[in-house]
Amino acid sequence: MSEINERTPNSMISNTPGVKVEGADGSGLMFDHIAKRYDLLNRLISLGLDQSWRRKLVASLPGHGELLDVATGTADVALALAKSYPEVSVIGLDPSVNMLNVGKGKVNRRTLDQRVRLDVGTALDMPYDSNSFSGSCVAFGVRNFPDRLRGMREMNRVTAAGGPVSVLELSEPRDGLFSPFVRLHVHHIVPWMGAILSGNSEYRYLQKSVQAFPPPQDFVALMEEAGITEVKVERMPFGVAHLYTGLASSSVGRENAEEREKSENKASV
Numbered sequence: 001m002s003e004i005n006e007r008t009p010n011s012m013i014s015n016t017p018g019v020k021v022e023g024a025d026g027s028g029l030m031f032d033h034i035a036k037r038y039d040l041l042n043r044l045i046s047l048g049l050d051q052s053w054r055r056k057l058v059a060s061l062p063g064h065g066e067l068l069d070v071a072t073g074t075a076d077v078a079l080a081l082a083k084s085y086p087e088v089s090v091i092g093l094d095p096s097v098n099m100l101n102v103g104k105g106k107v108n109r110r111t112l113d114q115r116v117r118l119d120v121g122t123a124l125d126m127p128y129d130s131n132s133f134s135g136s137c138v139a140f141g142v143r144n145f146p147d148r149l150r151g152m153r154e155m156n157r158v159t160a161a162g163g164p165v166s167v168l169e170l171s172e173p174r175d176g177l178f179s180p181f182v183r184l185h186v187h188h189i190v191p192w193m194g195a196i197l198s199g200n201s202e203y204r205y206l207q208k209s210v211q212a213f214p215p216p217q218d219f220v221a222l223m224e225e226a227g228i229t230e231v232k233v234e235r236m237p238f239g240v241a242h243l244y245t246g247l248a249s250s251s252v253g254r255e256n257a258e259e260r261e262k263s264e265n266k267a268s269v
């Protein structure tokens with residue numbers, strides 16, 4: 001299970017249809033450029049808070065069956081799931097081969113390769129059967145989906161009905177005493193640190209994509225539209241991130257995803 005599974009080659013992902021989110025091409029190419037420095041930058045930029053947020057995400061998922069970590073990147077969440085739940089196996093999915101290569105090194109070093117598999121692919125067309133997973137999650141990744149509704153419908157489809165679907169995502173603090181300081185950090189310090197430490201301008205995109213992410217109540221509505229039920233949202237300190245949790249249903253999202261599959265099949269005949 002230690003190999004990166006390239007069922008969906010990167011070249012097939014870069015022109016994903018349905019691009020709706022400005023700046024997010026869904027190909028993972030941008031993350032390919034920063035993969036080697038990603039973990040270090042993450043810790044510095046979030047002042048180490050990202051790990052405690054990920055622990056909350058992990059706690060929202062079940063300790064049995066097979067779990068899916070979408071936009072797994074360097075596999076931090078996939079590894080945390082495998083370490084926290086000795087009974088589970090985990091699949092991490094991401095279009096960025098370089099991010100997955102860093103993740104694969106970490107999986108092997110922790111000798112978790114029998115329980116953690118990393119697949120190349122996009123959230124918008126997951127290479128999995130419906131109802132495959134006992135739970136699914138995405139950490140700091142949904143912001144990058146070119147079509148968030150489609151990605152969330154896919155998460156609903158591949159998760160067994162009643163299984164948890166959890167999303168951890170950064171947000172722009174809009175109120176509170178500390179919000180001007182947090183905004184200063186996200187808008188000025190993060191792109192500056194990113195440019196210096198990674199030698200790339202990709203961290204400018206981070207600032208723009210966080211700013212463009214919808215407010216929590218709108219994202220809750222989007223998850224519900226995707227068919228996910230009982231959606232709850234938890235605000236992380238200072239409002240810099242939110243954890244969204246819900247349950248997969250066998251209704252709207254699944255039917256829609258299947259209808260879409262059918263119409264795409266018809267169109268290609």
Ligand SMILES: C[S@@+](CC[C@H](N)C(=O)[O-])C[C@H]1O[C@@H](n2cnc3c(N)ncnc32)[C@H](O)[C@@H]1O
Pocket residue numbers: 025026027028029031042070071072073074075076077093094095096099121122123124138139140141144145146
């Ligand atoms: C900010 S990183 C988050 C990585 C990891 N989840 C974490 O907690 O550190 C965002 C990830 O989203 C991935 N991504 C971009 N477009 C995607 C898509 N269409 N489907 C799935 N993942 C995508 C990127 O390749 C990148 O690894």
